[in-house]
Amino acid sequence: MTSHAHSVVQPSPLSQRIAGVIVVLYAVITMVPLAWIFLTGFKSGPDSIAYPPKVLFTPSAEGYCNLFTTRSRQSPEYIAQLPPTSGICDAFARTSNMVVVGASNFVPRFVNSLIIAFGSTALSVVLGVTAAYAFSRFKVPAKDDLLFFILSTRMMPPIAVAIPIYLMYRDVGLSDTRLGMILLYTAVNVSLAVWLLKGFIDEIPREYEEAALVDGYTRLQAFLKVVLPQATTGIVATAIFCLIFAWNEYAFAVLLTSGEAQTAPPFIPIIIGEGGQDWPAVAAGSTLFLLPILVFTVLLRKHLLRGITFGALRK
Amino acid sequence: MMNALDPHAVLDKAVEATPAPLARRIRGLSDRAIAWLFIAPTIALLLAINIFPLLWTIRLSFTNFRANRPNATVAGVGIDNYVSVLTDPDVWAAMQATAHFLFWTILLQTMLGFTLAYLIDRRFRGHGFWTTVILIPMMLSPAVVGNFWAFLYQPQIGLFNYVVSFFSGIPPSSFEMIGSVKLAPWSIIIVDTWMWTPYVMLICLAGLRSIPNYIYEAAEVDRASRWRQFWSITLPMALPFIMLAVLFRGIENFKMFDMVNLLTSGGPGSTTELASITLKREAFEKWRTGYSSAFAIVLFVTVFGLANIYVKALNRVKNR
Amino acid sequence: MSSDMQPVQRHWPSSLRRGPMEMAATAVIAIGVLMLLQPFSLTLYTWSFVTTLAGTALFMVVSKFPD
Structure with a gap:
């Protein structure tokens, strides 16, 4: 410090x-x-x-x-x-x-990687920032348990999760679709997003919103017009972390996609x-x-520690 | 991405698109309602894609279901699957391969990572730039990197063998890193250490920087030698951070799949067949779904137990 | 999480405080993991899962205890 x-x-x-x-x-x-x-x-x-x-x-x-x-x-x-x-x-x-x-097939696979990575990142950040705001500002029953539950989903071994996901996706027609992969990566990434963004939102003084509420803003407006702009740096850092995970992911991709929705990591080795x-x-x-990840690493260097420790450590 | 997140645009669009009666109701939402509205989608997604599958796995683990024969009758087999996973010498061997991998990667990464962090904390000129360079490997795709290391490890033509023979004089075609039973476990340890030492280094660096200056100043006043300061201040105070890094690498490597699957795919024989790779073979090659579900639960409980300890260690470090 | 347990604290036996009990549960989990990974005895390996499971269950229960 x-x-x-x-x-x-x-x-x-x-x-x-x-x-x-x-x-x-x-x-x-x-x-x-x-x-x-x-x-x-x-x-x-x-x-x-x-x-x-x-x-x-x-x-x-x-x-x-x-x-x-x-x-x-x-x-x-x-x-x-x-x-x-x-x-x-x-x-x-x-x-x-x-x-x-x-x-x-390289270009289609690369495009799949782009669509799935950006799609799941956008979804994770939207879900993550709303949930993080609620966890940061409101009294949520069993808050610590919910937060641990969210974190522990990230720790599950991918191969162990892949068995039922494979069966479930086969039944509902999501196997080898981009939507299926986006949802799956979002589920994995949202835990990181919630933990990271909660740290960033915790740092924004409550006084700003309270002033806005006094000025006649509703809670929702205060969130959108006061908290979100303050959290921009945190949102960008979180988004890049989610993007890197989805971009690099291999285990789910190789087990659950074979053609249509296959991303680049399972494709390059073959x-x-x-x-x-x-x-x-x-x-x-x-x-x-x-190459893109190399660039992101340089951009992210100030937030790396925060990202890899789920927001626990800063600098 | 920034445009999509511009709060004014989002709000205006949301207001336009919302029918008037509904809009009135949303604007008047209580904090309690907003809290649930904000948390519910995340919880719903996690329930659908994490918890429901987990419960399904638990159910399957008590049956003889096979995913490649969806129409065969499924019978409950009690805890038979668990008994066979936990008495199977092959699975036990996979656990030992995992243990070997865990032990050496954690040992090497901790020693290298801490040393690097200690050196970087000397704050020589340009340390910021070189720290960023060192961090690059851990951000890359383990699959793509693992695949490419297979090329570096080629006997005769591979760069790794060439460099080793250049410095040691051993002919480059006389050893095969991923082809020989003796060396293959080390080939995955080397790649993992190359990739993840930066992670341990980063956490250790945070630990070293969290030690307040006045402690060192007090030690200087007491004329404690640098050596003494290291053992009685630096190391003990950085220890919680080192533990954190060790736990996290332990959890991650216990689940290791991608890099090893592409580098050795468990071979030669089953010398580098780590737990996750055995599980993948049982589940997606032999299609013993019930059996592999029980196996998955064994791995999951282990990771979950370690995750509890990890979060505890995390909170302890956070409260420092 | 322990804040809503404050009233209980007065009557809570001191040997069942959260800190030491969590340490005990951590030790059980650690022993379970070591049993899973050790190369010496198949019997120990067989019983590792039950040990880890018990340790984890214990941990989740005692983390609700007051500090």
């Missing part, structure tokens, strides 16, 4: 320097696997599996082309009589006796080329998929 530097116990410059070197070294090592994903996305097939591993190589669009297209093998004679190539990926495929036959996984394409897909 002390923001000012240790006064008497200021670490010596030498110990600071040593600490700095070790931390930077750790940070750099920790980034190597991610850098490798990024680089592999721009390698050609043979370069990606070369020994020793290549750090310097001629960049190739093969990975990204393979990620976005499906190709079929054709005879050289057939390819020779085709009209001139229409794009870079087509030209690329023809050099290895392949023809681009269409778009791959991108295969001829003879096993097409690593440049997998790396390209992973890069595109991980």
